[in-house]
Amino acid sequence: MSHTHESKAKLIARVRRIKGQADAVERALEADHGCADVLMLVASLRGAVHGLSAQVMEEHIRYHVANPDTDPDPARAKGAAELIEVVRTYLK
Secondary structure, three states, X not given: OHHHHOOHHHHHHHHHHHHHHHHHHHHHHHOOOOHHHHHHHHHHHHXXXXXXXXXXXXXXXXXXXXXXXXXXXXXXHHHHHHHHHHHHHHOO
């Protein structure tokens, strides 16, 4: 994935935060925290994974499909921008 090279540091930082969140879920389970507390941690973890997925997908679209900021075809640029927005919304 050559397009991830440009944002490699950001992506790795996100993955490390996700690891920390997964560790927090594990610690909460080991400490017999209540279901509500564990579910909140899991929801945060899920949100973080979705955010990472959205970022990688957006970069993929911009690199391999069409970059709405630079594509000379207005219809193609609009379609790419709409697709990116759909991905962001879907993975919220």
